[in-house]
Amino acid sequence: MDKKIEKVLEIFKKINSIPRKSKNEEAISNWLVEWAKSNSFKVVRDDFLDVLITVPASKGYEDRPTIVFQGHMDMVCEKIPESNHDFSKDPIEMYIDGDWLKARETSLGADNGIALALAIAIAEDKDVKHPELELLFTVDEETGLTGAVNLKANWVQGKKLINIDSEDEGVFTIGCAGGRDAKIELSSPLVENYKYDTSLIVEVGGLSGGHSGVDIHLEKANSNILLTRLLKEISYKGIGFKLAELNGGSAHNAISRSSRAHIAINSCDIVTIKEILNSKLKLMKSEFIVTDPNMKLSITESTKLEKVRDKKVLDLILALPHGVMYNSSQMEGIVETSCNLAVISTAENCFKILMSQRSSVMSRLDEICNKIDSVVKLSSGGVEFGGGYPAWQPDFKSTILKELKDCYINIFNKEPKIEVIHAGLECGVIGAKYPGMEMISIGPTIKHPHSPDEKLHIPSIGDIWLLLVRYLSI
Incomplete structure (x- = not known):
């Protein structure tokens, strides 16, 4: 297994050792704050436990536009009826089955813990060249997008946002349903x-x-x-x-x-x-x-x-x-x-x-x-x-779509699929908070989310890593 993927999975394992059921994100929010402080990154947290971490630009990339990585801390906690797993304290028990990462008797939490793991791994990797990064980690996405809904209007400075909450590698999501x-x-x-x-x-x-x-x-x-x-x-x-x-x-x-x-x-x-x-x-x-x-x-x-x-x-x-x-x-x-x-x-x-x-x-x-x-x-x-959340209307002419599409073609010699999905994403809410924000959603392949059959395709983590690293370097 590639060492970069191993590092992402190591971080994901740590994240999965921390309880993070929707509306119970205090522990994971605290961990993210401490991680940022231990790396001397600027970190702020709002009253709802959303976390925004600023990672300084690599040398020579200071004048490039800030890129926002965004994901949510919480997970849907599902288990088989026979399981005694306690999501309030027990770590998710993960194991590798061929090319897939799975969990024993419970949902895996790759939705959306893998977003946190990828962003953290990139921020820690001294070999990755990048402009200033803003890591925006929100709470309670799964039961009402509470964190995104309550974001402060002037919190995020970047104008290009990559949401890492899609579940098919090779697919770029640029719109979603409201709910x-x-x-x-x-x-x-x-x-x-x-x-x-x-x-x-x-x-x-x-x-x-x-x-x-x-x-x-x-x-x-x-x-x-x-x-x-x-x-x-x-x-x-x-x-x-x-x-x-x-x-x-x-x-x-x-x-x-x-x-x-x-x-x-x-x-x-x-x-x-x-x-x-x-x-x-x-x-x-x-x-x-x-x-x-x-x-x-x-x-x-x-x-x-x-x-x-x-x-x-x-x-x-x-x-x-x-x-x-x-x-x-x-x-x-x-x-x-x-x-x-x-x-x-x-x-x-x-x-x-x-x-x-x-x-x-x-x-x-x-x-x-x-x-x-x-x-x-x-x-x-x-x-x-409930008040609900707005649909995210697609922008087929955005700069971020063109840039990421070009990077994908250069790496994989094929075009990504561009789609609008029926599921809800925080991009609709964030776009309403930050007019003019260009957004796209990508992610490694996850099958059967929100169920004990949830599994994460390990090779696709490497593909997303390559895409993000290439994009940050342009």
Whole structure:
């Protein structure tokens, strides 16, 4: 393995030893500040824990324009159901499998820890010639782009920004969708259970999950919707039951992989209910045989429930939109508008649903949010929409695009792919904060982000290294 790649992976391992779940970035922010100080780099931090580090220009490069490297500190923390990993304290356990870096039982955190590792490795390498660098590391990108949204308008001085948060080497991203979350509550108080003498715990799992922006067009199974369909099948067959709990999903930008319900039933219906659920699952497996071949159903007999709830939430879940709503009419093969029914949770007197909407056309984003609002109102629930983040409109004539494209062709003797993606990137927010900023997003190849199957292509790290070093030297 090339020593430059080894150095990047060494830094990435250190980063992955520090807890950095979204909204829990204090430790990694502190580490970045200390790293900067130990290298005598100027460092400032804002009240939200965003970090800006200034690396002086190499000798002879002092008069060249400042380049900004940007990435986010936080990661999506996903693990397999059997894992005992504690993301609040345990390091990510990494291992190499051929050309790929993987994690045992958890997401890897290459999204976006590899950005930090690459930027730090370049800043430390005395052989790399570069103009002044600004390393902009933000917090809470995965659950609301909080760090980028709260950046001070005069903080960053550079006018050319390289976001290292794309996931396909050889692809230059120059635009992305905007987004907005919806928090839904549906009243469902617990009441005495006078009718049902036993209960079942029904779980759907084994799904592939994935990123709700990058993977939404693949039409992967959503465990929240699958479980709801299974439970509704019991009602369709005329068998009564009540809910006690319904939980599934883990993050607004992850397609839910597992969901669990606890239902009150009569013992005389156990056999029939199991037959109904298993028969329905068999049919659903055929729908997702390509995307989710490991789909599984678990049915566990439990004891009588003293308190139960109504099951109106099931109707709401099936009525809410999920998946691709519109494809782009301007860019072939690009999703324009989508919706992710991300998380369902059970509270004391209600069910809560978290949804995430994306669109590159802001009027369409309004439309899908209005649709959600209407469906929730018809169910007598309440919904609160987050402020969201803007789309990043592409600039095909930017200087930074031409410069990086020329560098790529000179190194690899082929042209990079230029694209606009459906996932959200901080560039949209940063561009709104800093008018006139030229931006591009690149990165090594990452597969299955936001899931325990996440993996990082090691040779592509070397390709990104070569590209960045060449660009900095021009």
